[in-house]
Amino acid sequence: MSAVPNLERLSTASSGNALELRGVSRLFGALAALSDVTLSVRPGERRAVLGSNGAGKTTLFNCVTGDFSPSSGVIRFFGEDVTAFPPHERIRRGLRRTYQISSLFTGLTVIDNVYLACRGVSRNRFSLRRPRRDDTLQHAAESLVDAVHLTAVKDRLVGELAYGQQRQLEIALALSGAPRFILFDEPAAGLSPTERADLVQILTSLPAHIGYIIIEHDMDVALRVVESVTMMHNGRIFKEGRPDEIESDPEVQELYLGGGHG
Amino acid sequence: MALAEPRFAIATPRSREGLAEVIARQGTGFWVVAALLVVMPLIASPFWLVQILAYAMILGMIALSLMFLAGYGGIVSLIQMTVAAFAAYLVAIFGDSAITQISLKWPWWTAVPVAILLATLFGTLGGALSVRTEGIYTIMITLAIGSAFYYLTLQNYTIFNGFSGFNGVMPPVFLGIDWGGTVPFYYLTLGCAALAYGVVVYVSRAPFGLALQGTRDNPRRMAALGFDVVAHRIAAYAFAAVIAAFAGVLLVWYQRQVSPGTGGVGPVVDMLIIAVVGGLSRPIGPFIGALVYVLLRTFALDLLDWVGFEGKRYQLLIGFGFLVIVLFSPDGLIGIWQRLRERYRKSREAQDAQMRTGGGAP
Numbered sequence: 001m002s003a004v005p006n007l008e009r010l011s012t013a014s015s016g017n018a019l020e021l022r023g024v025s026r027l028f029g030a031l032a033a034l035s036d037v038t039l040s041v042r043p044g045e046r047r048a049v050l051g052s053n054g055a056g057k058t059t060l061f062n063c064v065t066g067d068f069s070p071s072s073g074v075i076r077f078f079g080e081d082v083t084a085f086p087p088h089e090r091i092r093r094g095l096r097r098t099y100q101i102s103s104l105f106t107g108l109t110v111i112d113n114v115y116l117a118c119r120g121v122s123r124n125r126f127s128l129r130r131p132r133r134d135d136t137l138q139h140a141a142e143s144l145v146d147a148v149h150l151t152a153v154k155d156r157l158v159g160e161l162a163y164g165q166q167r168q169l170e171i172a173l174a175l176s177g178a179p180r181f182i183l184f185d186e187p188a189a190g191l192s193p194t195e196r197a198d199l200v201q202i203l204t205s206l207p208a209h210i211g212y213i214i215i216e217h218d219m220d221v222a223l224r225v226v227e228s229v230t231m232m233h234n235g236r237i238f239k240e241g242r243p244d245e246i247e248s249d250p251e252v253q254e255l256y257l258g259g260g261h262g
Numbered sequence: 263m264a265l266a267e268p269r270f271a272i273a274t275p276r277s278r279e280g281l282a283e284v285i286a287r288q289g290t291g292f293w294v295v296a297a298l299l300v301v302m303p304l305i306a307s308p309f310w311l312v313q314i315l316a317y318a319m320i321l322g323m324i325a326l327s328l329m330f331l332a333g334y335g336g337i338v339s340l341i342q343m344t345v346a347a348f349a350a351y352l353v354a355i356f357g358d359s360a361i362t363q364i365s366l367k368w369p370w371w372t373a374v375p376v377a378i379l380l381a382t383l384f385g386t387l388g389g390a391l392s393v394r395t396e397g398i399y400t401i402m403i404t405l406a407i408g409s410a411f412y413y414l415t416l417q418n419y420t421i422f423n424g425f426s427g428f429n430g431v432m433p434p435v436f437l438g439i440d441w442g443g444t445v446p447f448y449y450l451t452l453g454c455a456a457l458a459y460g461v462v463v464y465v466s467r468a469p470f471g472l473a474l475q476g477t478r479d480n481p482r483r484m485a486a487l488g489f490d491v492v493a494h495r496i497a498a499y500a501f502a503a504v505i506a507a508f509a510g511v512l513l514v515w516y517q518r519q520v521s522p523g524t525g526g527v528g529p530v531v532d533m534l535i536i537a538v539v540g541g542l543s544r545p546i547g548p549f550i551g552a553l554v555y556v557l558l559r560t561f562a563l564d565l566l567d568w569v570g571f572e573g574k575r576y577q578l579l580i581g582f583g584f585l586v587i588v589l590f591s592p593d594g595l596i597g598i599w600q601r602l603r604e605r606y607r608k609s610r611e612a613q614d615a616q617m618r619t620g621g622g623a624p
Contacts (some may be wrong), residue, residue, distance in 0.1 A: 014422065026464060040456060066485075067482065067485075067486075074332060083535075086485070086490070087485040087486055088485050088487075088488050088489055088490045088491075091485070091486060091488035092488045093348075096265075096486075097486055099483075099486075103480060103482065103483040103486075104480070104483070105476055105479050105480055105483070106479070107475070108472070108476070108479075113471060114486075114488060115472070116472060116476050117470075117487045119469050119486035119489075120472060120473075120484070120488035120489045121487070121488040124469065125469065125470075125488075125489060125490075125494070126470050126494070126497055127468060127469045127470055128465050128468050128470050129468055129469075130467060130468045130469075133468065149293060173483075173487065176487070177488070223575060231595070
């Protein structure tokens with residue numbers, strides 16, 4: 001799919017980065033949703049991607065997970081060129097994501113949703129045999145449900161859950177198996193202040209080896225759970241830095257924080 | 263567990279339980295029907311046993327394979343009748359028939375497994391061809407494969423014996439029983455249909471079936487959970503093809519012959535009608551649809567004559583019945599049944615509530 005010749009893909013074999021994007025662009029017709037994005041994130045690093053609507057943040061996620069293939073550029077995941085990989089191959093290598101608008105199986109129960117997520121990154125996805133009660137994946141699913149505080153509703157159909165609970169389930173699905181890197185797409189959107197505090201607690205208590213990128217409009221959430229920030233505007237990266245640098249940057253304030261934060 | 267909920271509601275939220283628990287959970291209705299089917303040879307005439315019930319169960323199995331794909335996978339595949347017809351042809355070609363210059367006269371225990379294997383392979387390949395399409399395009403491409411098969415059998419004389427096909431295909435004699443006899447054939451069909459039904463119910467709640475329902479509801483999310491959606495769908499085609507192939511073997515033993523008309527466009531569409539009329543939400547639907555279809559086909563003529571209409575117009579009655587059911591209940595007869603039960607339950611609850619408030623209202 002990529003216009004970049006193979007030689008360039010081989011040139012920097014293993015860089016030690018969890019995620020590395022080089023010159024990634026994505027066109028929708030004449031519109032460049034992403035243009036020439038180059039980005040690298042270390043293993044275990046936690047980063048926020050900020051920017052106004054239409055800045056290309058979600059398109060960036062879709063390119064990394066393989067929902068869209070980039071029009072040009074190279075994406076490496078732990079040194080491996082995954083640019084041409086279908087989404088499920090990237091997920092099996094330890095990449096996870098959540099969706100801005102909850103993308104769940106509303107006709108299944110909470111525990112079955114999480115169980116499916118655990119199945120997806122294990123072997124025997126095609127098993128015709130029902131698991132026994134002491135199934136390890138079943139246990140994994142139950143402890144994940146517990147980790148996002150949903151044990152009380154684990155046998156309820158997801159369609160019946162409150163909005164905030166669905167958002168928490170969305171996170172549980174992304175934590176299944178052995179994630180190495182997670183993309184969180186506006187996990188706090190629509191949550192109440194208490195639920196936001198819960199979310200911050202879940203994010204900060206993730207094991208240190210799991211890195212993530214978080215798209216978040218709520219600065220109180222975003223800047224508390226990351227160590228670095230990437231600012232995007234019109235499909236381009238225009239600033240990277242520590243949270244405090246970004247907050248005090250005059251250009252950033254003008255472009256992004258300007259109106260709203262007066 | 264029957265909720266009159268959306269069309270493709272998942273039968274039960276409890277996805278993991280043992281066979282014993284599943285059996286224990288069945289209502290009285292299930293046991294009455296099961297017992298009735300087992301003792302049927304004592305009650306029913308040979309005509310009812312074979313021409314109505316056995317035939318309905320065979321068609322029900324083919325429609326069940328369609329229901330598995332459509333209900334759990336969201337894949338409307340019209341290839342299932344063709345898979346059954348292919349299996350039927352293979353039994354006649356590898357086994358024995360009146361067309362001695364083509365039939366290879368293999369014993370049935372070689373011919374049948376090979377026929378089922380090849381038909382399954384055919385169904386899987388057809389699935390692989392159409393798996394990347396959705397909705398109406400899946401219908402189109404599977405219908406095209408079905409038509410191609412129909413014309414192949416019609417025009418090829420070296421293997422498929424063209425227009426006349428194969429006659430004189432007899433069910434085997436095995437364990438000292440002539441399986442073509444009325445009662446043995448009824449039980450053979452009942453056994454296969456019950457097995458197919460049980461396997462579909464079981465698999466629908468096994469990881470494979472659960473994941474298939476996931477690909478139906480949200481394929482993109484399934485990929486984001488590490489599932490290969492395309493591979494999963496092809497596997498579903500393969501699973502459905504096994505059921506259709508078994509039904510095809512029974513079909514050729516039932517009809518004692520197979521010809522291009524067996525897999526023609528008419529039967530292909532009939533299968534869709536059976537599945538839709540019965541209901542795509544639960545595995546019992548296709549069997550109910552098949553029974554209604556067989557009853558209509560058998561008795562519509564007499565019924566019309568009796569009312570004073572031209573008996574030859576029985577197709578009209580079938581079409582009209584189909585229209586009425588689909589108009590009034592998009593989820594088929596199963597849907598009507600579930601709604602009636604739900605209404606009954608609600609009215610009883612309302613009565614109970616009334617009695618309570620009547621008794622001790624402040």
